[in-house]
Amino acid sequence: MLTVTLRSFLDRVEWGETFDWDGVTFIPLMVESPLSDLSFLLLPEALQAKKVFIREVGDGVVRELEVEVKSDEPVLALQGTILQGGKQDRTLNISLLLAPKQRQRIPVSCVERGRWHYRRSSPFGAASWTAAMVAHAPLRHFLCLTAHTTYRLTGEIRADQQQVWDEVRRASRRAEVTSTTEAIGEVYRSLREKTEEVLERMKEAGFPLPNQVGLISVVAGEVWGLDLLPNPTVWAKVWEKVVQSNLFGALVREEKGRKERENEEAAHVFWLALKENMGEVKKSPVGLGEHWLLKSPLEGFALVYQNSLLHLFAFSPF
Secondary structure: OOOOOHHHHHOOEEEOOOEEEOOEEEEEEEEOOOOOOOOOEEHHHHHHOOOEEEEEEEEEEOOEEEEEEOOOOOEEEOOOEEEEEOOOOEEEOOOEEEOOOOEEEEEEEEOEOOOOOOOOOOOOHHHOEEEEEEOOHHHHHHHHHHHHHHHHHHOOOOOOHHHHHHHHHHHHHHHOOOOOOOEHHHHHHHHHHHHHHHHHHHHHOOOOOOOEEEEEEEEOOEEEEEEEOOOHHHHHHHHHHHHHHHHHHHHOOOOOOOOOOOHHHHHHHHHHHHHHOOOEEEEOOOOEOEEEEOOOOOEEEEEEEOOEEEEEEEEOOO
16 A cells, blocks of 8 residues: 655656757756665567567467566666567557566557568567667657556556657658558657757756756647656667657757747646646556556556655646
8 A cells, every 4th residue: 555645756856957959948857865676677678688579469469468577676667668579569558667577467558550560670589679768758648548547437548559659640741751560669760860969068067967857848838748667777768768758859840839838837727737647557458567547637657666765747728
């Protein structure tokens, strides 16, 4: 049973000096002591070390993948992670803490509509998977908005696949990318050079900052995402992917009218609302821990295990 609140974690977080780029504001989040000392592996490093294996379920199921954890430690898989391989690329619908020494089926959505076969170019055939990118912010939003509805109603974490495909198609159009298999990864590869320039500037400014565990990303007066991880070591491994996720989204966003408020003001309003959000607790149907599903007017979730915060992702729907 949970004996902590979201506010109990957020009260330990301080804001750092902002970094701005072309209408996007990044606000670093820091802590004096870790939000969790739990030992775990991140999915990309576990895949690389062959401590995790991903497989299609039987002949293939679009909405599910089988993950076998070989390690003695649990594995943290972050929402929006792009899993490239198998019969088609997928993205993870919600963050999960996968139990050690077990096979588990994880809820995913397809982000490569035009392929349903193993790639011949893969050096390891069906066993070859990578997790090198995180979905752009608007796609992560759709995963939350639709998957959380079914989670609350049925206990299953299923996103609206048609909305996911529509967002992949919209992003491809905005990026002027044509993919024969309608793969979102092709969009990200086309934008990577621009995002890497921003990352280099951030590194020159000292990012990731000492004791940094997260980031608030604000685009044109709208909070696109807050990602909060348990300690600086974990954040240092994922921060570039989180930043790129928001930059990818900004580069393919539709032009809108005048923004209602400035970026930092929007972030402060969001932060106060987040601290007051009680959420709804659901036992994770996969792996370990519980999910706190945020309530309106915010959207997102927190993954908590043994009263430790492992991942918080939140945004303001717009």
